[in-house]
Each structure stands twice: as structure tokens, then as C-alpha cells.
Amino acid sequence: MKCFVGIDLGSTTTKTVVLGEDGAVLGRGITNSRSNYDVACAVARSEALVDTRFHLFQNALRESPDLDSHAAWFLDAVRRAFRLEQHQRLLDELEETCRVHAESLGAVAPSVLACLAGMFEDLREEAAGLFASGAPARSDFFRDLAGSRFTALAEAHGKRRGVRPDLLIGLYDKSIIPVENRPPEGDLQDLLGKAVETALDGCTMSERWRDEIAWTAQRAAGISLVEVRTVGTGYGRARLPFPKEQIRSEILCHGLGAHAVFPGTRTVLDIGGQDTKAIQVDERGLVKSFQMNDRCAAGCGRYLGYIADEMNLGLHELGPMAMQGKHPVRINSTCTVFAGAELRDRLTMGQKREDILAGLHRAIILRAMSLLARSGGVFEQFTFTGGVARNEAAVRALRELVAENYGERTINISPDSIYTGAFGAALFALREERGEELAQPRVAPGEEEAA
């Protein structure tokens, strides 16, 4: 089966989208960009190919009228089992790496090793809960999931055995980078097979249906995927392992991607990790003009990451907390460094975290509004892309400010907004293959959603 791959190597996260020959999205993958772009690229690509297998599996289940009704819950179970297995493997690698570092600590090594053993036992026990049905998503990345718990467990286990917690946390910091930067093994297919088995073990279906599902999974896994063409984009695009002709700017990719998902799009706003882009496109998705932040990344996605760290919260928790704010604090500075100081000052003054967070979200959107104005304004329809589009408080502030400045506008936000750049890149790959001047690919069912 022919497929087309788009990779968006962003400053914070790396995303991959796989398209089929008809332009439908087959799979998506995401990972944190870490210090090694090559590995980030390989991991995101592998993730997207695994997701493609899920997609093919889902299609195969739906082809059978008897299995169709089981498809949704069964796939959810497989996905959770897959993620859990993946998480456990990374925990194994992390423990091994931590142990190697700990063995060189001299006299304290035995106590540290004992601490590590206890901590990793706890981490493994807790892991099942992270991927249980209905568990809230704290982060997409192993680093965040393992890191926050590791810190808490280091306090508890360190205290018990007389080991300084910072010594244990230092081991984590040293070990997580090589673990993250190890290229993904070619065993994701194997992992997928195991996940199917785990999900089957947990269900109560008859033997006949179980065999049928196992056979269907096997059939989907057996489909050969031929990556015909890949196009890369994003900040790290120069590091992508393919020629310059296969690289497109983020501006073009976001423009094309947003327009393909919402064909009425004329203005696109993308808030990425270190840049914000205001893009105007024509009725074909071609970029007419654009503006980006310059010389300074104040008010970009990293700002929120920094605030989350300052408040010891997960990135996904910021938006919901800001939504609780009743009286947003007026914050003018979007300087990431000043934001931390402002946050602490205002907390000292007795202002509520929720209100301060609401003000911080409004501040970054105000900066985006300035870029939008510079690019020519907000036209009907307006599509918001990038990771920050998943943040409900940012979206609320955007809606208010767009209405205030431009009147009523349809604001489109795809649940997969973070993949827009990679989607656009994949569309370019498809377009080149077709020799078309502008591809008009079909969007996967359920992808369109005018928020």
C-alpha cells in the first residue's frame, strides 16, 4: 500500500502524518523534539506508522459487520495496552541506565541502588493506572510521565534510606537523555502484536470472535506499507535526512494543512513552541502573505511550558485551571523570563492562580492578535492550528479578542490541530507524486469539526 509521509520537526514536539493514496489520514505520531532531532524524527515516524497499523486494523474490523460493533472499545483497549507496554519498556531502559550511573557513586552506591529498585517497582505498579480506561491524559511523553513521579518518589524513598533526593533526581536527569535519544528499535510491530494479545486476554468474547479479531489484526499487520515520498517541515527541517527539494516551510505547510481540513479557511494562526505565525491563504490554500514573530519568542508555546514548570503543573492542566479564573489579571509582558517573576509577585499579592493563569493566556493571544493585524487581519473563516489550539483558555481568549476586533468569525479548530504542519507536509508529498499544482485531498472522516 502506497503512503505519503509529512514530518514537522518543531522546537518542542515532532509530529508525523501518514496519508494514503486518496489523501486520507492513515496515521499520526508525536514525540518531544529532545536534544536529538534525528531520533525525534525517527520516533515520530515510527509512532505514525504504528498508528497507521491501528487505522488499518480499525478499517479491517469495520469491514466485517459482526466485528464492527466491537471495533471502538477493542481498539481503545489495544492502544492502552500498547502504550503501557511501551512505557514499561522505557522504564526498564531508564532503570538500567540509572543503575549504571549509580554504581559509580562509591560508598553511597548500595543505598542509591536500593532506592532505585524501590522507586522503579513503584513506577511499574503505578504505570497501569496511567493507561487505564478513562484515565486523564497528563502528557504524551514518557519524559513528563516518568519525570514527575520520579521526583515525588525520590523524596519518599530517599528519606527512608537516608539518600539525598537531589542525588536521585540527578541520576534521572543524566539517564533520561540517553534513553530518549536511543533510536527506536524495529520492534514496534512486535509490540503491537503483544498489545492485541493483551487486549484479547482482557475481553470476554467467545473463542470464535477472538480468533476472528486476531486473524483480522494479523491481516492488517501484514499489509506492506510503501513510503513513496516524504516531505519535512518545521524548525529542525534542515536536519531531516532527505534532500532540500523535499523540505517545505512551516508557513506553507500550515496554510495548506489548515485549508485542507477546513476548505473555507482564509486566515490561519499557528502558535508553535518558539514562533507564532499569522498566515493568509487564498481559496486554493496558497499562502498570500504571512507574518511571524521576530527576534523574540515572547508569547509563544514555550511560554506556557515555562509557566507550567513554574507552577509545577502538567502542560495539559494549565488550560482547565485558567478556565476557572473569574477575574483575569491584566498582564502586559509576554516575556517568558519576566512571566515567572510576575507570577510569583501576583501570588504574593494574594491573587488567585486561576485568575493569573487566565491573564497569562490572554497576554499570549494579545500578542498573536498583533501579528494577525500585521498580516492583514482575520478573515472568514479563521483556523487556529498548533499545540496551543488544544488549550481551551487560549481558545477562549482568542474568541473574545477576535470578536472584539473583527466581529463574528467562524473559528475552526481541529482536534488534531497540532498535526496541521505535518499534515500539510504530507499533502505536499502527495501533490508532488500526483504532479498536481494543488492537491485537494480528502480528509479522514470525523476530522472536520468547526469548534
Added chain:
Amino acid sequence: MKPAAVKEPSMVRQKEMLADHFKKLATAKARGDKVVYTFVPGNLTELMLSFDALPVHPEINALQSGMRKLSGEYIAEAERAGHSEDVCAYVKCDIGMLLKGNVGPTGEKLPEPDLLLLSYTGCFTFMKWFELLRERYRCPVAMLHVPYQEGGRITPEMRAYVVKQLETEVIPKLERATGKSFDLDRLRELLARSSRAEDDLVWVLESGKNRPSPIDAYFGGVYYIGPLFTAFRGTEAAIDYYRLLRGEVEGRLARGEGPITPEGSIDAERFRLVVEGPPNWTHFREFWKMFYDEGAVVVASTYTKVGGVYEGGFRHDPARPLESLADYCLGCYTNLDLPTRVDMIARHVEEYSADGFLINSIKSCNSFSAGQLVMQREIERRTGRSGAFIETDLVDPRYFAPSNVRTRLESYFQMLAQGRPLARAAGAAP
């Protein structure tokens, strides 16, 4: 790209001319020569030379310091002396250079001025800059107030106002500073020579209308305007230089060659652009490379009009000596109002068959930057071609973010390329 470029004779000639000028400046006081500090926009070079005064251009020294990677240090020195971070980087670079011993771009000490000649053509900062220098040098200032050219035309009253100031303010002060009497015949001779060199410069700049363009009118253009906008207008040396340059460009044109870059000539012209605004000097080569790596050629630029504007037929005229000096000052680019600048850029986009235009906005240069986004929209509306907008600085190395600038330029070039097949499909010219 061809292998590394051999320097053309005109490049070598210009370097020799500059070295010679700075040598003269270094030894001026010993010889008893008088020195006048002045600015490039609307400069009165012929008038100064008619008094045998040697001109020093502080903003040229600043940009030279930028290209030689010295400006960061000079700016830091000026900031230590109390100048704010947001002030024009040229001013701070010059003040910093002065505080560090006033050693010029060729490594020789610059002489102190006998006169500060301020041709005030649209940049308020120039006036403040000379106030600072006056405090330092305690020397006289001749202030020529040039009315802002609103409405795109020079009225007889404006011309008369400038001529009167030349007669009553500038010339008497030059006489006092140099101890020489004004010699109108000498000025006429100088102006006649100016006109000859100007004809060749205009021919060179207009060669950008050819496809492929034999010149880059921005990155190459800043070199081409060098002699005529600084100390050499009105000299035989300038006439020779421009004759030589024109001959080289004629040769490239005949051979169908593109512009020369530091890495050879551009063989395949992919994009033709008009550029508005000064270049960044601290990363000049790196900035230029972002263009020529993509086959982007600047076919016309407004920066090559910063000293004075020749299109529309202006030439220094020995038959109207003071009047033509007045017209030159009134017509320089920074003295033009926004609609006139928009007209000029939109016209260039059409006449030079440009694919689009780029604005390099300089945060610390309000006289250039104010209104540029409004200009962009209007030019886009009139020409139907998209503009790009980037921000860098003149000589403050802290304000050039290479990866951001590269991202924008790449996006812009890809945007232009993306639009082409559709334009063909719509029946437009390729």
C-alpha cells in the same frame, strides 16, 4: 554556482579609492586640510570639495564597523556612556567608536571635524547625532533645513528656501571653516563631472530590468552607490570608476550572466525581487547568502536611492548649480512621503518584472520603518504581488536572528514558487 568569484577590477578600484581617502583623512591635519563631517542622504559633496574639504560620513563608518564585526563592541561602549538600547544603532556605533579612540574602518585614526554639515533630510536622529558630536568636538555646525517632500513634487518655494540657506548659512560657514572663498566656477566643474558619473550609475542600476539581471541591486547595489554617495562625486576618480563598472556590467549582460556574489555568479535566476529598507551590515554576507542560495536576485532597491534619487531624470547640473544641489537634497529617498515611496516601489515591481518585494524593517530606524506595513499592503494591492516583511538591525549584532530570517525568506521564496504554476494555469505570464 561557479567556483569562488574573482574580484572584478571595479571592486579593486573602489577599495583603493576608499583606502586612499582614509589615508588622506589620517594625514589631513598634518597637511592643514579641513574636514567636514556630514551624512549621506542629500549630501553636498561637490560643495565641500569645491572648498577642498574632506568629507567624513559617520554612518558609513558605522556600517563599515558593522561589516568588520566591531559594532557590537562600539555599541556596548556607547551604552556604558548612557545611550539607551533603543537608540539608532548607527549613532551608538559612531559614538562608541569615538569613545574608543575614533579609529576608522581602515585602522587609521579619523581627524576631528572643522565643521559639522547637517543636511537635514527626513531623519530627526541626524540632528541629535550632530548635537552629540558638537558637544564633543566644540566645532561649528551648518544646518541646512530641507523641507519634507510631501505630495511627491518639489515646489519652486521649497527649492528657493534651500538655495537661500546654501547662500546664507552653508557657504559662509564653509568659507569660515576652510578659510577659502566660494568658487562658483569650481563648483560647476565638479557638478559637470558628477552628472557624467551619475549617467553610468543610473545605467548600471537600470540594467536590473534585464532577465537575467546582471546585477544585484541591493547586495551589489550598496557597493555600486558607494563612490557616488560619499566622498567622490564630482571627481575624475568617480567618472573612471563608473565607466569601469558599467563596462563590466555590459559584459555580463552580453554574456547572459547573473550577478556576482561572494561565491560566484548566480547562474539560475529563480526569483526577482524589489527590496525596501537598508541592509543588515553585521551579517551582510550571511544575509546575502540566504538570497543567492535560493537564486533570488534583487533587481531594484530603495536603499540605492538613499543618497539621492536619479530616476525621473535628475542630474546635478552645472547650469543650475545651487538649484540642482537643492533638488538633490529635496529628492533623496528618506525625504519622500509614504505615497511617493509606495509609487516608486510599485513602479519598480512592474518595470523590473519582479516576482515580489521584500521589506527589511529596521527597528531603530524610524525614518525608514514608520509606515512600512501600510506601504506593504498598498503595494500588494496595486501590483497583485505578495510582499515579505522581515526585521533586522543596521549594526547591532544582537538584533539579527539568522534562523528566523532564514525561515521567513525560505517561506517567502517557496510561497512565490508555489504561486507560479497556478499563475501559468490562469494564463498569466510565467
